[in-house]
Amino acid sequence: MEDLKQAYKLLGLSENASKEEVEKKYLMLLRQSKSQERQGTGTTGESSGFDKVNRAYKLILNHENETAVAEINKQQYGKYKNMAGFAQKVDHFFAYYKVHVLVSILIIAGIIYGINTYMNHKAEQAELAKLPPIDLTVMFYGEYFLPDGGSDTKPLQEALLTVFPEWQRTVVHLAYVPEEMRSEHDMAMIQKSMLTLMTDKSDVYIMDKVNFEKLSGQGGLLRPLDEDAAAALKPLLSEDKLVRAQTKDDTQPLIYGIDISSSKFASQLPLAHNNKKLIAGIRIDAKDQDKALLFIERFLSESE
Known part of the structure; x- marks a missing residue:
């Protein structure tokens, strides 16, 4: 002092x-x-x-x-x-370590989540490895939905296997796409469907009339079916089943879709479509063009 x-x-x-x-x-x-x-x-x-x-x-x-x-x-x-000094030390201890404990908990939780995600992915991959190879991937793209309102397409996959008993496995995607934008929900579904198209690699697309016109008119997604319509599909086709479109690169309208709406197999599918058309098209770079064409051929063979 x-x-x-x-x-x-x-x-x-x-x-x-x-x-x-x-x-x-x-x-x-x-x-x-x-x-x-x-x-x-x-x-x-x-x-x-x-x-x-x-x-x-x-x-x-x-x-x-x-x-x-x-x-x-x-x-x-x-x-x-008399315990003031001890109380101060305890307070400082918790004040100092509280943040560190919280950060540690978050880190541990993140690690656990990452491990669980990785293990789930590995388990999923292991289960997929046990499955037979995919014969065909089909996407229903339009104002279609499952009867129960759900998103599990397994019933559709099983229904297709009854049509193609020689196949072992099909994969079915369902993209609900409203024909008109009547609400914010419709807008969200249309945006979602566009993102789905950007990442999807389906072999065959089943579309309603409005969405067929949108997709076929863009070009680069569906391949023309004129040669097939004049050859393998000719005995099964009538003019009303041919669905034509013209892209900016086409000099004239070409056949990009086949209407399979009247097929008995189509009517037996567990799919709600409110009498919308079922127009089948083949992706331009489908992995198995022959099976994609067989899909259309067999549906046409059982037309009502």
């Missing part, structure tokens, strides 16, 4: 001087020292007068900061009396 008294005395202040008074006096002495240095009348080096002022100023500030912290601790932990 004697050093503190000397510090106040050196600055020419009383021991109960406020912080503002200490700051004001220090700045005044600092200006005086700078002025003396410019005039060449001041002293330099460790023993200079202002160096002592600096040490005195820092001593007073440190004392004031310690006093302020002590007062805060007294207000916060004074109720614990």
Whole structure:
């Protein structure tokens, strides 16, 4: 405490001087020292007068900061009396480690989630590896939905296998696409269907009339079926089953779809379509063009 008294005395202040008074006096002495240095009348080096002022100023500030912290601790932990020090340490411990514990929990949860996701993916891949190879992938793209309103297309896949008993496995995707945009929900479904098309690689597309016109008119998705209609499909076709379209690269309308709506097999599919057309088209880069063509051929063979 004697050093503190000397510090106040050196600055020419009383021991109960406020912080503002200490700051004001220090700045005044600092200006005086700078002025003396410019005039060449001041002293330099460790023993200079202002160096002592600096040490005195820092001593007073440190004392004031310690006093302020002590007062805060007294207000916060004074109720614990003799246990105040211990209570403060406990409080600081939890304050310091609370964030670290929360971060650690989040990290551990993330790791567990990642492991579970990876294990589920591995298990799913293992199950898929046990399945026979896919014979054909079909997408129903239009104002179609399942009778139960769900999204599980397994009944559709099983129904197709009854039509093609020589096949082992089919995959069916269902994209509900409203013909008209009548609500925000319709807008969302149309946007979703567009994203689906960007990632989908189905071999055969079954479309209603409105969506067939949209997809076939764009070009680059469906392949023309004129040669097939004049060859393998010819005995099964009538003019009303040929669905033509013209892209910007076509010089004339070409056959891009075959209407299979009247097929007995189509009527037996577990699919609700409100009498919408079922127009089959083959993807231009279908993995198995022969099976895709066989799909259309067999549906035509059982027309009502």
